[in-house]
Amino acid sequence: MAGMRVTKPRIALVETLMKLDGPVSIERIHQQVGIKSCDLVTIYRCLAAFENLGLVRRSYLHNGTCLYEQTLGVDRHYHIVCKSCGKTDKVDYTLPDGVEQRLQDKGYSHLSHVVEFFGVCQECQQVAISARGTSIGIPARGTSVGIVTEA
Amino acid sequence: MAGMRVTKPRIALVETLMKLDGPVSIERIHQQVGIKSCDLVTIYRCLAAFENLGLVRRSYLHNGTCLYEQTLGVDRHYHIVCKSCGKTDKVDYTLPDGVEQRLQDKGYSHLSHVVEFFGVCQECQQVAISARGTSIGIPARGTSVGIVTEA
DNA sequence: CAATAACATGCAAGACCTCGAATTTTCCGA
DNA sequence: TCGGAAAATTCGAGGTCTTGCATGTTATTG
Numbered sequence: 042m043a044g045m046r047v048t049k050p051r052i053a054l055v056e057t058l059m060k061l062d063g064p065v066s067i068e069r070i071h072q073q074v075g076i077k078s079c080d081l082v083t084i085y086r087c088l089a090a091f092e093n094l095g096l097v098r099r100s101y102l103h104n105g106t107c108l109y110e111q112t113l114g115v116d117r118h119y120h121i122v123c124k125s126c127g128k129t130d131k132v133d134y135t136l137p138d139g140v141e142q143r144l145q146d147k148g149y150s151h152l153s154h155v156v157e158f159f160g161v162c163q164e165c166q167q168v169a170i171s172a173r174g175t176s177i178g179i180p181a182r183g184t185s186v187g188i189v190t191e192a
Numbered sequence: 193m194a195g196m197r198v199t200k201p202r203i204a205l206v207e208t209l210m211k212l213d214g215p216v217s218i219e220r221i222h223q224q225v226g227i228k229s230c231d232l233v234t235i236y237r238c239l240a241a242f243e244n245l246g247l248v249r250r251s252y253l254h255n256g257t258c259l260y261e262q263t264l265g266v267d268r269h270y271h272i273v274c275k276s277c278g279k280t281d282k283v284d285y286t287l288p289d290g291v292e293q294r295l296q297d298k299g300y301s302h303l304s305h306v307v308e309f310f311g312v313c314q315e316c317q318q319v320a321i322s323a324r325g326t327s328i329g330i331p332a333r334g335t336s337v338g339i340v341t342e343a
Numbered sequence: 344c345a346a347t348a349a350c351a352t353g354c355a356a357g358a359c360c361t362c363g364a365a366t367t368t369t370c371c372g373a
Numbered sequence: 374t375c376g377g378a379a380a381a382t383t384c385g386a387g388g389t390c391t392t393g394c395a396t397g398t399t400a401t402t403g
């Protein structure tokens with residue numbers, strides 16, 4: 042083991058993460074795990090722990106809210122996220138080779154990075170056209186009633 | 193003008209942004225502008241407006257909090273941010289050419305992206321060594337009493 | 344198997360960021 | 374110079390995410 046204990050919430054969380062694939066919101070995970078079975082804070086903490094172990098990767102919506110994704114047997118990839126509906130898609134991108142090496146040479150340790158692309162997907166553009174006048178519905182962190190319906 | 197009005201808060205804000213260089217926190221800007229001269233929310237909204245006009249660029253600390261930076265006569269660049277003290281530095285990196293084009297071809301519009309590097313700077317590593325046992329002090333969004341002392 | 348140390352969880356509180364509605368300020372033409 | 378429309382600002386409230394502390398569980402030692 043990796044210095045972590047096997048607890049009921051943790052088991053349920055892992056099972057859920059395996060079932061879902063692609064980045065999902067914490068709220069979604071919480072619902073899937075079962076609101077009763079554990080507190081939202083526990084999900085946050087467990088995911089943070091899993092992230093340290095590299096079992097899980099974090100990405101972001103345009104508004105800064107997080108999505109998590111299980112990473113076992115999946116190669117490293119990046120996402121484009123729709124600013125409007127939150128849908129995510131893989132992007133053909135890889136970090137240039139020398140960058141992190143140069144930073145290390147400069148004396149930085151514990152390196153990590155965030156690369157995230159944002160845009161408005163085709164479907165949302167069409168919706169925006171048919172509903173002229175309404176601005177594109179970019180959600181915001183201080184807003185939205187809980188769940189951003191992914192997928 | 194650019195469809196925007198010249199108001200007292202806006203003037204003070206621009207002056208402050210010119211004085212400061214490099215990414216700074218909103219709290220810092222607010223203090224510099226003068227807590228009395230305008231509300232924190234106004235700073236948020238003005239910076240958002242300035243960002244739309246391209247006068248200002250936004251970057252992020254490891255914990256997700258924002259830093260703003262004036263961009264007049266400055267070329268586009270990216271940052272490495274210390275996870276511990278929040279200090280920022282320029283990084284020798286540019287986004288590969290084809291990426292956004294490919295996304296556009298896929299039907300995405302209103303493209304933007306975030307690229308951010310994180311690490312622990314040399315000074316903070318030494319502090320961590322001299323203070324064994326204490327973990328590296330990565331601040332967090334729900335924490336910190338207002339100001340992360342930049343620079 | 345019992346006792347203990349270490350880790351995990353839940354709750355409450357706080358930080359950051361955003362929006363909506365009401366008020367104030369700016370800008371324009373007469 | 375004055376009056377009114379449009380835009381900015383303020384205030385209050387709500388949403389996401391993180392922490393501290395008290396409590397509950399898990400694993401380990403004797």
